[in-house]
Every structure is written in structure tokens, then in C-alpha cells.
Amino acid sequence: MAAVCMGEGIHWVGALNPNMRIFDVVMKTDNGTSYNAYLVRGQDKTALIDTCHGAFYDAFIENIRQVCPVDSIDYIIMNHCEPDHSGALARLLEACPGAKLLATQAGALYLKNITNREDLPIQRVKDGEEIDLGGKTLRFIAAPFLHWPDSMFTYCPQARTAFTCDFLGSHYCEPYMRDSDIAYPGAYQRAFKLYFDAIFGPFLPYVRAGLGKLKALDVDTVCPSHGPVLHRGCQLENAMEAYAQWSAEQKRGQLFVPIFYCSAYGNTARLAQAIAGGIRQALPDADVQCLDINDNDGARLAAAINTCDAFAIGTPTINADAVAPVWQLLAQVDAIHARKKPVLAFGSYGWSGEAVGNICARLSGLKCAVFGEGLKVCFVPSEQDIQRAGETGYAFGQAIAAGK
Numbered sequence: 001m002a003a004v005c006m007g008e009g010i011h012w013v014g015a016l017n018p019n020m021r022i023f024d025v026v027m028k029t030d031n032g033t034s035y036n037a038y039l040v041r042g043q044d045k046t047a048l049i050d051t052c053h054g055a056f057y058d059a060f061i062e063n064i065r066q067v068c069p070v071d072s073i074d075y076i077i078m079n080h081c082e083p084d085h086s087g088a089l090a091r092l093l094e095a096c097p098g099a100k101l102l103a104t105q106a107g108a109l110y111l112k113n114i115t116n117r118e119d120l121p122i123q124r125v126k127d128g129e130e131i132d133l134g135g136k137t138l139r140f141i142a143a144p145f146l147h148w149p150d151s152m153f154t155y156c157p158q159a160r161t162a163f164t165c166d167f168l169g170s171h172y173c174e175p176y177m178r179d180s181d182i183a184y185p186g187a188y189q190r191a192f193k194l195y196f197d198a199i200f201g202p203f204l205p206y207v208r209a210g211l212g213k214l215k216a217l218d219v220d221t222v223c224p225s226h227g228p229v230l231h232r233g234c235q236l237e238n239a240m241e242a243y244a245q246w247s248a249e250q251k252r253g254q255l256f257v258p259i260f261y262c263s264a265y266g267n268t269a270r271l272a273q274a275i276a277g278g279i280r281q282a283l284p285d286a287d288v289q290c291l292d293i294n295d296n297d298g299a300r301l302a303a304a305i306n307t308c309d310a311f312a313i314g315t316p317t318i319n320a321d322a323v324a325p326v327w328q329l330l331a332q333v334d335a336i337h338a339r340k341k342p343v344l345a346f347g348s349y350g351w352s353g354e355a356v357g358n359i360c361a362r363l364s365g366l367k368c369a370v371f372g373e374g375l376k377v378c379f380v381p382s383e384q385d386i387q388r389a390g391e392t393g394y395a396f397g398q399a400i401a402a403g404k
């Protein structure tokens with residue numbers, strides 16, 4: 001797609017990737033994506049905001065050429081350095097050797113390793129700092145963890161336009177760049193929510209902070225780095241309201257402590273019930289649920305493990321390890337939110353019982369607060385084992401209460 005004028009002196013010069021179906025290995029996209037980059041031209045200077053994925057360099061550079069000579073770019077502003085925005089940077093710098101790179105302190109560090117150049121012409125910018133393009137200024141606004149430590153917004157007050165990189169973006173691709181031209185609004189809304197959940201779900205307090213900074217500006221247009229540009233009176237208000245709702249603090253009156261388990265012959269299931277009884281004794285007001293992993297929907301389990309206050313997880317040992325459904329559930333754990341979360345591992349085994357230790361190691365790697373060494377029982381739990389499981393649950397419940 002050719003360059004698009006988005007307002008006086010502002011052009012979209014990105015590239016479309018309508019065929020992308022998986023982003024960043026983990027995120028499915030039904031509608032492809034766009035890698036948005038913007039040229040902002042003042043009377044004296046020209047700035048390019050973000051670059052694009054390295055595989056789309058040719059389309060990107062052609063769009064720049066439609067607006068201005070590539071070597072006339074004075075500043076390349078890197079709002080965020082993930083390779084979908086920085087992949088074309090090393091080649092671009094060869095085409096405009098006089099350009100100065102502007103990035104946050106964290107961004108400057110990343111860019112050296114992304115380009116493998118120690119001599120990058122980087123100027124580190126601070127929150128609130130501005131550059132003058134002549135009749136237009138660009139102000140940099142720190143936006144850490146939206147969604148990397150390096151992230152920032154760039155704001156042009158004269159154009160009432162904020163360039164927010166991934167924030168308010170979407171993996172959505174139509175051959176238009178304005179929200180008013182979206183042909184399939186339902187598909188766009190789904191893509192917008194999916195993108196929020198996948199990219200910003202782990203960073204909700206930072207989303208609230210970023211929204212606050214954006215609301216404090218006089219903004220009519222938001223130019224994100226993926227998907228349509230958002231305008232006041234069209235999608236912008238809806239998009240900001242959606243972010244506000246999705247990032248709002250959830251106040252739950254009750255502690256939620258699920259007990260996930262797999263059980264081949266009912267032994268680990270009996271331990272789960274005994275542990276649940278102990279937790280309920282220690283935390284009588286808590287919502288304590290035993291969830292057989294094989295009997296529950298994967299999305300429900302993933303939501304439970306990521307929104308709970310603490311959890312226990314049980315597995316038999318088969319062939320010296322935990323069973324696959326348990327590992328699959330643990331692969332869904334959001335490592336950002338799992339830090340310091342109280343967790344307990346347990347399980348019945350026959351020969352050697354490695355599974356509980358292996359799970360504890362995984363949970364420790366996620367920086368959870370792992371409760372002791374877990375609970376292991378050989379074959380069928382005896383009455384004493386059931387009593388021990390109940391006592392372990394009770395002690396775990398007390399530890400949860402002590403941490404609250």
C-alpha cells in the first residue's frame with residue numbers, strides 16, 4: 001500500500017502484512033497486521049517515528065520515498081524496539097547515515113544489540129523532552145512496560161496527535177489506515193481485544209498509567225504501530241474506554257484458591273480433596289475449588305490459574321515426570337503475575353515420585369512462593385496420608401493468610 005497522508009505534514013509510511021497468522025510465536029491473528037511508521041515533517045526537520053519488520057523493508061522504504069528523500073530524514077524516533085518495529089533499522093541507517101536515533105535509556109541499550117552496532121548515533125531522551133521540527137514539536141512521554149521497559153509515546157501538540165506504538169494497536173489489516181474506513185468492524189473489535197489481552201494483559205497497572213498520560217494530553221488522533229489510526233469522534237473514545245474497563249482493578253471480596261490435579265487411579269484426586277479441606281479450615285471464607293484438569297475447559301483453567309490468589313497443583317508421576325496435561329496448564333501461567341503467588345505441589349507416585357519435585361522446580365523458576373517441598377504419597381493414600389494432606393492444606397492456607 002502507498003504512503004497515506006494522515007494530516008498536514010504527517011504521513012503513514014508503514015507496510016501491510018495481511019497474511020500473518022501467528023505473531024511473536026504465541027499470538028494468533030486472523031486478520032494479519034500492519035507495521036505502522038510515520039513521517040512527521042516540519043519546516044526545518046523531518047522525523048520518522050518507528051521503522052518496521054525487516055522482511056518488509058522494500059515496501060517501507062518505497063513509501064518513505066513517496067514523501068521525501070530517505071537521506072533527508074533528520075531523526076528516527078524509536079518508541080519501542082521490538083523487532084517488528086526495529087527490524088528494518090540497520091538497513092535504514094545505511095540509507096540515511098546523517099539521521100540521529102532517539103530512544104529511551106532502555107531502548108538505546110536494546111538497539112545496540114538489535115543492530116549489533118556500538119557506534120549508533122543515539123540520543124537518549126527523557127520524559128517530557130521535546131525536539132523542534134520547525135512549526136511542529138515532538139514531545140516524548142515515558143510509557144514503561146507498554147509493553148517493554150523501553151516503551152514511550154511521542155506527542156505532536158500542533159497536530160493533536162499521539163504516536164503510541166503498540167498501545168491502542170491491533171493486529172488487524174485492511175488496505176486502509178483510518179478507523180473510519182474499517183470494512184469489518186466486528187473483526188476489528190475482536191482483534192483489538194485479542195491484542196490487548198495478549199500484549200497488555202500482564203501490565204494492567206501500566207495500562208492505567210499510560211491512559212492517564214494520554215488523557216492529560218490534547219489528543220484528537222492516535223497513531224499506533226499496528227492496525228488502524230484512531231480519531232476522536234470515530235473509534236478513539238471507544239478504544240480508550242475499552243482499555244480503561246479492561247485494565248480496571250478487580251476488587252474481589254473472596255480469596256480464590258483452585259486446586260488443579262490429574263489423577264490416573266483416584267489417588268492424587270483424594271489428596272486434592274484432603275488439601276482442599278485443610279485450606280477451607282484455615283480460610284473459611286475462601287473460594288476453594290478442586291478442578292480435574294482433564295474434565296475442564298483449557299481456557300477456564302488458564303483463567304483460573306492466572307486470576308487466583310494462590311493455587312495447588314497435583315500430578316501422578318509417570319515415567320519419572322509429571323503428566324502432560326499438568327505441564328500444559330503450567331505453560332499457560334502468566335509469569336509476570338505469578339511472582340510471589342503462593343503455590344503447593346502434590347501427588348501420588350508408584351516407583352520414584354519425581355513429578356512433585358519437577359513441578360516445584362518449574363514454579364520456583366516462575367518465582368512463585370512455593371510451599372515447602374510439596375506433598376508426595378506412595379501409591380494409595382493411607383488414613384495417615386490423608387490426615388497429612390489435610391494438615392498440609394491447613395498450613396498452606398495459613399501461609400496464604402499470612403501473605404495477605
Ligand code: FEO
Binds near residue numbers: 147166225226
Ligand atoms: Fe509491535 Fe511490541 O511490538
